[in-house]
Amino acid sequence: MLSYVRPGLRAFRRDWSRLSQTVSFSTDESEREPLNKSADSLAAASNASMSYNRWLTVPPSMLVEMSIGSIYCWTMWNLPITQSIGVITAAPSDFSVSEIIPVFSLAAGSLGIATGFLGKWVERVGPRKAGTVGAVTWCAALCTTAVGVEQHILPLIYTGYGLMGGVAWGILYMSPVSSVMKHFPDRRGLGE
């Protein structure tokens, strides 16, 4: 699923010397040697030093995954959103359940498209930048949904949780898994 980056040696040395100055982590694991010295560099994806303890990337990667996991819980919003005007029960102008449940479908569809379009981008920019963009998108998605609920504009809810949420889902799901699997390459992935 994830192709390994095969950089040029020069680009690698430049990148390594730059990063090893800024990133200094303990050397729990023995020194690492680059194996592949072929052409074409995608060095931007790298931001760990050669002596980086790979386990250090697991807890923050887990937190990134946890922050997007709640997108699966759209059902929790069904009731308060379908009663946002009537509050205790649905008012005539409240959104119906049938209008609100499909937001999840839209998010999932948007995820599918985002995975297709953004997969290579996530690989190129690395987990830090991708994770930052994903987190901002997820925050913006929920806030857009909130405006849609507050102002009672259904397309904003579809755009927020649906379209933007799906994009955030794709980025925040892919980028930690991708970088962890690069750190731990000796196994097939556990899938989507």
Added chain:
Amino acid sequence: MPSLVATGLTLSAFGLGAAIAPPIIEGATNYFFEAPNYLGDVNVLKACIETLADGSLSFSPEGAESAKQVVIATAQEASRYPGLSEGVYEVGTGNSGASKALVALGVAYGAIGGLAAQFTRAPPPGWVPEGFTADQTSTAGSQIGLPEPAAIRTAQFPLLWMTIFGNATGGLALISASKLMITDIWAGALPLVVTSTFATGYVAAVGSANAAGRLSWAILSDKLGRKNTYSLFGTAIPIIGGAPMLITAGMGMDPASAVYPLGVFYGGSLLAISYYGGLFSVLPAYIADLYGQKHAGAIHGTALTAWSGSAVCGPLGLVYLRDQSTQTAISSLLEQADPNVFHDKFGAPIENIDALIKSKTVTIGKLMEIMPTGVEDPTPYLYDSTCYVAAGLLGVAIVSNAALKPPDVPKLLAEIEKDERTE
């Protein structure tokens, strides 16, 4: 082994996020909830409430200059909010808490995800773990593999696609509406058990079962084989197809006994959701078994269009079937309703039913309040048709999987090579 732990931890964190979110969302929504203005008991205020042509309710007490739009909450609706009782409430007052909770969680999730992302690292280019050689990245059979375009043209691919689609659609329908479903089906029979907190716990359990299924079925499939694991998922057919029967049985029981069918429903649906998780964690390895490891990633990407199909059809199908069932149920209730009692209750004749339904002034719950004793609440059965369709689709998936025989990859590759040479 360390790789299994690291990848497993990262992937299950997504599921963990889904499992802990329901109580957080519930807590945030309750925190920002503001009760609407209570105007009084419906029987006292009845004379001042007028049902307008569009079905909405207008309240104009004697001496008041302007009318207020109101809603009438049933006892069951009011019971979801501590301290509120059934009766007449003013529209436009109070706050459901949804929008503020969305902003609060958006900021919190954005901050946690964004901060954590600053500490994630990709390895330097070309880095591999110590004592690791390049050909370890791939398992046996990795040297060959059918390219994605050729793989999609094989007869096996549509079967695989149907296997995924048929399996995932029911799961996604349940995931998109789990809180609504457990409440609609069981809250009537067991109001003291199936509270809002209980339903929130169920959503969390669904998230956990999804994550647990991913891990455990992936591990078990190493022993059972991928195809057999998928066949095993067929045991969800009686679970899903039998759910309506179970619900019917539960509704006929007194609350003390009805907890047992509820327990079976709860456990059965979680098992079915674990299959949904297992479906996706086993898939990459299944694809590698069928088509070889070399291009499995690309084939996996295309096969996941089946998941996208399910994500659209599952929730939309549920909404459609639930709407159909609701209409049928309301029609059947209206046949048994006394027109005078109806007029008295809703302030409009039965003939105006379309506007009254559209404005949500008439719902199954509100109709039930005027039904003669002995008429059963149809709400728990609103998902029967969804269950049958989901079980049917799962049947198609199991047959497709049974028909899946691995293609002769070396032969197909030789054919491709031959074609290229002749061209």
